[in-house]
């Protein structure tokens with residue numbers, strides 16, 4: 661059951677949980693205490709994607725948002741952390757969980773987990789130089805859950821208190837079961853209680869896990885909160901009948917459409933952005949396949965809006981109501 665000292669974090673999902681989504685969620689269903697923005701990749705050339713760089717900017721975010729960086733280079737991390745400090749960001753997170761071979765094979769993301777000596781050097785230097793609070797998101801390992809056991813003493817020594825574990829291995833990418841036991845094995849070894857992440861798909865999942873691990877107070881939820889934007893507030897005890905759900909979702913969708921259409925170069929990528937959200941939103945509806953097929957077929961903004969008008973009238977799935 662949700663308790664007053666529980667903290668719900670909206671997970672970073674690249675291409676989806678940007679500030680437009682986060683703000684629209686906060687303005688409608690609500691339920692997240694904080695979030696981490698999707699990672700920004702640093703490059704040797706120093707070139708940074710402007711849109712990603714500004715995503716965690718304090719002045720445009722309604723939800724407390726930690727920024728996230730994917731890198732193995734201290735200087736590049738510190739460079740972005742300073743820019744984010746100047747944008748009012750309070751905390752910055754190092755991504756040590758990204759599973760994609762293109763990233764991990766270059767000793768970044770979960771690829772770092774095979775090299776505890778590199779992790780020690782990287783985290784020690786970041787801790788020394790980082791101008792704002794430094795946090796870490798990690799997996800149990802890349803190949804094997806014994807890997808995190810070598811990282812934990814480093815986390816303890818550096819007193820990194822905001823630490824999230826996605827209870828999977830890098831080699832699983834995002835599939836297969838989460839390893840709750842593997843997560844539990846870390847608890848007595850850590851000086852700080854970590855944030856749990858992985859496969860919380862329903863209120864029942866949250867209640868089961870929070871009963872099983874009463875010492876855990878921070879819970880990060882990703883994909884299920886994109887498929888059912890009411891989930892975080894439902895975990896807190898809010899309930900939705902079909903009418904209330906539909907009204908909130910229409911409002912959320914309206915806000916997102918408006919924001920995407922009114923930002924710079926908006927029209928060119930509006931449909932692509934919205935399609936990425938609908939990859940998840942389709943699950944709200946009873947006939948999700950039919951809904952998504954129609955959305956994919958819309959080739960112009962007008963066609964898309966016509967389809968959305970139809971979609972928003974469709975039956976909402978029992979699975980998202982409570």
Ligand SMILES: Cc1cc2nc3c(=O)[nH]c(=O)nc-3n(C[C@H](O)[C@H](O)[C@H](O)COP(=O)(O)O)c2cc1C
Nearest residue numbers: 671672673674698699826834858859860881882883
């Ligand atoms: C498409 C996609 C993009 C993701 N992007 C990021 C990211 O930018 N940074 C990060 O730390 N994790 C990222 N993740 C991982 C999620 O934050 C989260 O750890 C994972 O989905 C497990 O939580 P969930 O089961 O609640 O979704 C991504 C996951 C997916 C599926």
